[in-house]
Amino acid sequence: MHHSRLSTLVIDCHVDNLDIATAFWSQALGKPVASPDQDGDGRYAELQTAADEPLILLQKVDHPSRVHLDIETDDLDAEVARLEGLGAQRVAFVRERWWVMEAPSGHRFCVVGPQRKTIGPHLNRWG
Template identity: 80%
Template sequence: MHHSRLCTIVIDCQTDSLAAAAAFWSHALGKSVVTVDQDGDGKYAELATEDDEPIILLQRVDHDSRVHLDIETDDLEAEVARLEKLGAQRVAFVRERWWVMQAPSGHRFCVVRPQRDRFGPHLNRWE
């Protein structure tokens, strides 16, 4: 058995200024900016959310701007395999930490390890 849930809404931004994008989305969503450089590489900014809300992450990208979802799981391989049975395809294993997947609808999303200390309460149990 493994668990998974929606954990992050990622706003992919094709921009030279992630700080400006974070400021816009901060004001648009009424969420303060936690950081404009989460990993020290200038690629990720985070907005403040409550424990029971999805994380809101901004990611500087080279492709067109879009929004994608992250699904967190306590068993990466089992969750990816479950999603493949539903018709998703593996696209890339990134930094040996998460899978970029493509849904049958063509949408890209990521399957990641747990992102918060507390992995509940809104999680699915899969056998």
């Protein structure tokens, strides 16, 4: 048995400087900036959300701006296999930590490990 849930709304930003996008989305969504430079490389910023809300992450990207979802799981292989069984396809394994997937609808999303200390609430149990 493994578990998964919607983890993160990722705002992909095709920009030179993520600070402007972070300020905009922080004000637009009424969420303070939790971390303006999450990994110290200028590629990720996080907005503050409540413990029972999805995380909101801004990501500096080279592709056109869009929004994608992250699904977190306590068993990456099992969740990827489950989603493949539903028709998703693997696109890329990134930093040996998460999978970029593509839904049958053409939407890209990521399958990641746990993003918070506990993977609940709103947890799905599979298997």
